Amino acid sequence: MEKTVNQKAWFLVLPVLLLVAFSAVIPLMTVVNYSVQDTFGNNVFFWAGLEWFTEVLESDRMWAALGRQLVFSGIILAIELPLGIFVALNMPKKGFWASVCLVLMALPLLIPWNVVGTIWQIFGRVDIGLLGHTLDAFGIDYNYTQGFIAAWATVIVMDVWHWTSLVALLAYAGLQSIPDAYYQAAKIDQASRWKVFRYIELPKMQGVLMIAILLRFMDSFMIYTEPFVVTGGGPGNSTTFLSIDLVKMALGQFDLGPAAASRSCTSW
Amino acid sequence: MSWMAWTVPTAIFFAVIACLLVTFTILAIRSPETPRVGVLRIETTRGDRLFITLLGSAFINLAWLGLVSAPQWGALIVCLIYAAAVFRWV
Numbered sequence: 443m444e445k446t447v448n449q450k451a452w453f454l455v456l457p458v459l460l461l462v463a464f465s466a467v468i469p470l471m472t473v474v475n476y477s478v479q480d481t482f483g484n485n486v487f488f489w490a491g492l493e494w495f496t497e498v499l500e501s502d503r504m505w506a507a508l509g510r511q512l513v514f515s516g517i518i519l520a521i522e523l524p525l526g527i528f529v530a531l532n533m534p535k536k537g538f539w540a541s542v543c544l545v546l547m548a549l550p551l552l553i554p555w556n557v558v559g560t561i562w563q564i565f566g567r568v569d570i571g572l573l574g575h576t577l578d579a580f581g582i583d584y585n586y587t588q589g590f591i592a593a594w595a596t597v598i599v600m601d602v603w604h605w606t607s608l609v610a611l612l613a614y615a616g617l618q619s620i621p622d623a624y625y626q627a628a629k630i631d632q633a634s635r636w637k638v639f640r641y642i643e644l645p646k647m648q649g650v651l652m653i654a655i656l657l658r659f660m661d662s663f664m665i666y667t668e669p670f671v672v673t674g675g676g677p678g679n680s681t682t683f684l685s686i687d688l689v690k691m692a693l694g695q696f697d698l699g700p701a702a703a704s705r706s707c708t709s710w
Numbered sequence: 711m712s713w714m715a716w717t718v719p720t721a722i723f724f725a726v727i728a729c730l731l732v733t734f735t736i737l738a739i740r741s742p743e744t745p746r747v748g749v750l751r752i753e754t755t756r757g758d759r760l761f762i763t764l765l766g767s768a769f770i771n772l773a774w775l776g777l778v779s780a781p782q783w784g785a786l787i788v789c790l791i792y793a794a795a796v797f798r799w800v
Contacts, residue, residue: 468714471724475715487715492775492782499776707772 476702483696494703504704506679507687514683515662518601522658523651525602526609531639533614544614547607559671562600566592566672586673590680593673597681600668605658612654616647684708727764734760748800759800763793 477494479487498504529547534540553561566586568574577584586596620642628638666685669675675682675690682690692701734757745753754762767789774785 471720472714474723475717475720478717478720479715481715485713485715487717489717495772495775499772 473702473705476698477706480699490699494699497700498704498707503687507682507684508708510682511663511684515659517598518662519655519658521602522606522609523655526606526654527613529606529610530613530617547610550604550607555667556671558600558604559668562596563672566596588677590677593677593681596672597669600672601662609654609658612650613647616650617643620646730760750800754800759796762800763796766792
């Protein structure tokens with residue numbers, strides 16, 4: 443008997459296609475169009491060719507923002523990944539407390555970016571914030587609006603607070619899917635805790651950890667709201683990451699061409 | 711459409727990519743293939759190789775613009791060689 447071919451299910455994909463077209467594809471095409479032109483507003487454009495791309499490639503500002511961005515993403519990955527795995531390993535495997543832990547871990551993920559920024563902005567203030575006030579009481583000079591190290595520490599700790607849960611939850615899901623037989627075999631072989639982790643848990647978590655790394659890398663690469671709310675990219679330009687720099691360029695200076703060119707370069 | 715600030719070169723650019731996508735879709739329907747493992751040690755299909763080609767071409771063009779002081783169409787030639795290499799060995 444011949445199989446019936448029915449491809450009508452493809453129509454169910456249409457809404458997603460439309461959504462992606464309007465939220466990503468068309469804006470991205472517009473950005474590419476902007477990147478080869480100049481404008482002074484009123485939707486009047488002048489051909490600029492590859493001028494902006496040359497300018498961006500030679501611009502210290504763009505390379506500096508890209509450098510800061512890479513350092514930031516590197517640091518948060520280096521903290522969040524081991525920390526997330528550590529948390530997941532220490533979470534109860536089943537029972538009442540497992541559910542409590544899961545809910546607690548999910549809480550930071552539910553808070554919108556700008557609220558996270560506002561929480562940490564107030565938390566870190568020396569006059570009214572618990573963190574800032576406590577550090578000040580210990581005699582530590584902490585002021586994220588003036589000190590480069592304080593600003594970076596705040597932004598990094600904030601990101602770690604916000605997103606380690608995601609890594610932990612993913613790692614926890616990976617751990618839960620390991621059958622008991624593996625642990626029993628390890629016990630019979632008298633494998634140490636480290637060996638169980640190194641040869642059973644880590645390889646079994648590889649898939650979810652890869653997803654965690656990709657998600658955190660991409661998300662951190664486009665971070666905007668939190669540093670914008672807390673430091674506004676300062677002090678100076680020290681926490682001006684790619685997105686903040688981009689918005690400054692595109693909306694602050696209305697340099698749509700260079701902004702589009704730099705985004706076209708970095709978004710690859 | 712005027713708000714999208716279209717230009718002839720960018721329109722051609724996107725039209726070429728759209729044509730490539732359509733061509734590869736038709737190819738995939740007409741002659742389905744099994745993925746293969748190439749020099750990158752990952753499984754790739756024709757579509758994957760097209761993606762790797764386009765992604766690499768963007769970097770080749772940027773590198774050409776930044777490092778080589780020759781007309782930009784030179785980068786296109788490098789890209790075509792790169793594309794042939796990707797489709798042959800990746």
